[in-house]
Amino acid sequence: MASNSVLRERLERLNAIGIALSGETDINALMEHILVAAKSLVHADAGTLYRLQDDQLHFEIVMTDRLGVALGGTTGKAVPLPPVPLYHSDGTPNRNNVVACSVLEGRTINIADAYEAQGYDFSGTRRFDAANSYRSQSFLTVPLKNHEREIIGALQLINALDSKGETREFDAEDQHLVESLASQAAIALTNRALIESLQTLFESFIKLINLAIDDKSPYTGGHCQRVPALTMLLADAAAATTSGPLRDFQLNETERYELQIAGLLHDCGKVTTPVHVVDKATKLQTLYDRIGLIETRFEVLKRDAEIAHLRGELTHEAHVQLLAQYADDLAFLRRCNVGGEFMRDEDLARLHHIAGYRWRTPQGVDEPFLSNDELQNLAIRKGTLTDSERQIINHHIEVTIQMLESLPWPKHLRNVPEYAGGHHERMDGKGYPRGLTREQMSIQARIMGIADVFEALTARDRPYKHGMKLSQAMTIMARMVAEQHIDPDLFEVFLCEKVWLRYAESYLETQQIDAVDEEALRKLAGLA
Incomplete structure (x- = not known):
């Protein structure tokens, strides 16, 4: 006892x-x-x-x-x-x-x-x-x-x-x-x-949202997985920095988890974005690519030219020349239909000229060759989206913020809406949706901004473009630093700690990985 x-x-x-x-x-x-x-x-x-x-x-x-x-x-x-x-x-x-x-x-x-x-x-x-x-x-x-x-x-x-x-x-x-x-x-x-079971359930719901986006659009589904991965690579590199402006930045496991959750949810608002806008591979695409309609109209013009030739209203030489012109015009419109980085003024002028052609519909109605909507879409100078469609795409971040801010986050996850909702802001306050400046944003939100941009530039699964090579993507990123779009301190970590290369080795095609001149990029970004 x-x-x-x-x-x-x-x-x-x-x-x-x-x-x-x-x-x-x-x-x-x-x-x-x-x-x-x-x-x-x-x-x-x-x-x-x-x-x-x-x-x-x-x-x-x-x-x-x-x-x-x-x-x-x-x-x-x-x-x-x-x-x-x-x-x-x-x-x-x-x-x-x-x-x-x-x-x-x-x-x-x-x-x-x-x-x-x-x-x-x-x-x-x-x-x-x-x-x-x-x-x-x-x-x-x-x-x-x-x-x-x-x-x-x-x-x-x-x-x-x-x-x-x-x-x-x-x-x-x-x-x-x-x-x-x-x-x-x-x-x-x-x-x-x-x-732990509630946490597993919570994480499963997040995966469910991403699966829904993935099923809706395979192009954004990969994005929802890659951005969190790149976010954590950059966050860990920044936290390991022992000198410079980020020397005091640290992340414990709870803070890492919070940032990871924000990365997974940063585009959850895309569940409301129309799929034909998200997946708009060409300028004329709606539920289908309307270039097929234009090809049919050219066939009508060629038929009318053939009839005019047979009637003696068009000489043989004029007929041949007209058919060649139609073929060249169609090839030009096909090129216009594919979004690029920039559309020249002379191309816009030619586009308006073609739009003025006349053709007769199956109902016998004489109409302009291109409708106003078709002309507006083909005249897009960069990418494949019109201004109104761009607003629809941009609206997803507002929906993301609304969705996330409506949730009763526990204390250790209360910053998720801010981190996830800030990846389209700019350092100079010209971003969206809130026009926040660098000083108004957390380091975590700025990290996500860099991750979102770099993933988009190098993504190889977009319907409207090929994934850029590293040198091209990094050059654009450096320019974005100089233009106060992305954070300079974080970009320097991204560059010098070779976060871009570690990401590339896991997620990019071999042909995308080329030589990168780090010193030239530092000068271009204004860091040297």
């Missing part, structure tokens, strides 16, 4: 253990803490913690001090033992196994000497002892019951030791203390498992 002072000390330790358990966030460390605390509390030489899953008790932590054995938990060493079934193959309860029996009956089993115990099969224990020159004697097996009285596992301690290090049986005080600890442990494990 322990003295009052010893019992008081044990109770104080039990209370301290309970406080420590409630603060542990890693479930493997939590399970290890539970077993170590239980062993220490009653001076047990060995112990095992089991978790119950699908009517089987799985070994999570195994420790035997005298043999120097420590498996599972944070050790990184898996427990090479099969789970203990609660029921035999014929469906009968496995009550001859002491751990299974404790869980099946929901009671503590205290055995003074396993070799003399009746009703339980300790043959495996005897084999272990013989192989390791060990003597397993006293056993204390306690089911882990949570606050709902559900059994979630078991805690088994082996060989209580007295003050001289000799094996003794577990007494009533030992059993009471371990049962109290087991109750606290079960609640802590249940809470941690619940938190």
